[in-house]
Amino acid sequence: MNLLVDKLSKYDAPQKVKAAGIYPYFRVIQSDQDTEVVINGKKVLMFGSNAYLGLTNHPKVKEAAIAATKKYGTGMAGSRFLNGTLDIHLELEKKIANFLGKDDAITYSTGFQVNLGVVSSLTGREDYILWDELDHASIIEGHRLSFSQKLKFRHNDMVSLEKQLQKCEPDKIKLIVVDSVFSMEGDIANIPEIVRLARKYNANIMVDEAHGLGILGRQGRGATDHFGLLPEVDLVMGTFSKSLASIGGFIAGSESVINYLRHNSRPYIFSASNTPAATAAASAAFDIMVSEPERIEHLWKLTEYALQRFKERGFEIGNTSTPIIPLYIRDNDKTFAITTKLFEEGVFVNPVVSPAVSSNDTLIRFSLMATHTFDQLDYALDKIDKCFRKAGVLRMASQAVS
Numbered sequence: 001m002n003l004l005v006d007k008l009s010k011y012d013a014p015q016k017v018k019a020a021g022i023y024p025y026f027r028v029i030q031s032d033q034d035t036e037v038v039i040n041g042k043k044v045l046m047f048g049s050n051a052y053l054g055l056t057n058h059p060k061v062k063e064a065a066i067a068a069t070k071k072y073g074t075g076m077a078g079s080r081f082l083n084g085t086l087d088i089h090l091e092l093e094k095k096i097a098n099f100l101g102k103d104d105a106i107t108y109s110t111g112f113q114v115n116l117g118v119v120s121s122l123t124g125r126e127d128y129i130l131w132d133e134l135d136h137a138s139i140i141e142g143h144r145l146s147f148s149q150k151l152k153f154r155h156n157d158m159v160s161l162e163k164q165l166q167k168c169e170p171d172k173i174k175l176i177v178v179d180s181v182f183s184m185e186g187d188i189a190n191i192p193e194i195v196r197l198a199r200k201y202n203a204n205i206m207v208d209e210a211h212g213l214g215i216l217g218r219q220g221r222g223a224t225d226h227f228g229l230l231p232e233v234d235l236v237m238g239t240f241s242k243s244l245a246s247i248g249g250f251i252a253g254s255e256s257v258i259n260y261l262r263h264n265s266r267p268y269i270f271s272a273s274n275t276p277a278a279t280a281a282a283s284a285a286f287d288i289m290v291s292e293p294e295r296i297e298h299l300w301k302l303t304e305y306a307l308q309r310f311k312e313r314g315f316e317i318g319n320t321s322t323p324i325i326p327l328y329i330r331d332n333d334k335t336f337a338i339t340t341k342l343f344e345e346g347v348f349v350n351p352v353v354s355p356a357v358s359s360n361d362t363l364i365r366f367s368l369m370a371t372h373t374f375d376q377l378d379y380a381l382d383k384i385d386k387c388f389r390k391a392g393v394l395r396m397a398s399q400a401v402s
Contacts, residue, residue, distance in 0.1 A: 022336040024343070024351050032057050035372050037348065044343060045376055047366050048350040052323055053214050053295050054371030055245035055285045065246075068280035076273045080106075084273035092283045096250050099290075100221065100236050104258040107279070109271050111210055111239030111249030112138040117267035118206065118237065118251050119177055120145035122260075127173035130164050132156065132189070134182050136208060143177070155182075156319075158193040165201040174203035180212035180223035184352050184365060186320030188216075188223050195232045206235035214243025215299065215323060219290045243289060246282035248274045299323055299370040302377060306368060309381050314394055323368040326352070327384065328361065329393055335362040338387050345383040 017023045031038035033056040076084035097105040108114045119142025129143045134155045154160040209222035217225030224230040235253040240246040316328040329335045332353045339351040350365040388394040
């Protein structure tokens with residue numbers, strides 16, 4: 001008997017959802033990543049993308065990727081540590097460090113690897129990692145690999161964080177790791193209070209700006225800059241796969257910390273380095289983010305409009321104040337069903353169900369891009385309202401609106 005196959009054959013959750021005709025994953029896109037995409041020959045509006053600035057189709061980004069491929073080839077065939085470092089890698093790292101006001105930065109092949117490689121390697125057995133219970137999975141996997149003591153605090157609860165800090169030995173390293181903008185809920189970390197507590201307890205701070213970069217702060221510097229506290233944060237992490245229209249990630253910080261990571265972070269040392277095309281695309285997108293502030297301005301106009309309209313119609317959207325808008329349903333099957341119905345109505349959104357969130361917190365993740373129009377947004381709002389009402393999620397709200 002094959003014990004592995006026998007055990008895993010009992011996992012049939014996807015098969016059940018497929019049998020019900022509401023399986024929403026691995027939908028194959030047959031077009032470019034834009035505000036409108038083609039799936040199975042059908043055009044649908046894309047409200048499930050992380051390309052917040054809408055740069056995946058920008059001519060300059062494409063041209064940069066093509067030029068880099070022509071000059072350097074398609075792949076690196078090795079890690080940064082050995083044969084995989086190009087001049088454009090170093091140029092991008094310098095650009096990032098200068099932009100964020102940090103001594104240095106290094107880039108990884110994915111954003112997941114950044115958190116995996118940084119969180120797992122910086123602290124020792126007698127040190128502490130303190131993390132928000134809704135931190136991204138990459139942060140959780142990173143601290144699982146660490147030998148340090150891990151202390152979880154309740155989501156954005158600064159009383160809970162302080163209680164955990166009080167458990168730490170004063171002379172040991174205490175690294176607080178948080179998302180700046182939480183990827184499913186869309187709310188912003190209480191960075192001012194985290195900084196205050198870090199000062200009080202002599203702790204260090206690492207902020208994951210994956211969903212803050214390109215959205216918040218001066219020229220898109222992120223939530224830490226939004227609060228005017230970027231210099232107070234020891235480590236700033238970011239990704240290229242969202243606002244920067246590519247793939248990869250970075251960590252920026254002090255010279256000594258980056259030097260240590262460069263020689264000790266296993267996902268950095270033992271992974272092939274970013275392709276020339278991905279590196280050049282991220283660099284070009286970075287320049288556009290800085291030089292075209294109207295993109296961020298339009299994104300926020302869309303965001304404010306959408307937040308207001310969802311609230312007026314009675315949607316439960318939690319504490320979000322960003323282009324990531326959770327539409328709570330609190331039922332797995334209804335979440336799948338509504339996602340399927342919305343696709344039929346021409347609106348692509350992402351379902352978020354357990355175990356990604358608790359079964360009581362299932363939601364549809366609605367996200368905006370700077371390239372969306374108000375007409376597209378209005379269309380989506382009407383279709384979402386229709387589907388939620390039909391499913392009985394907005395019964396009281398529908399009475400109030402009508």
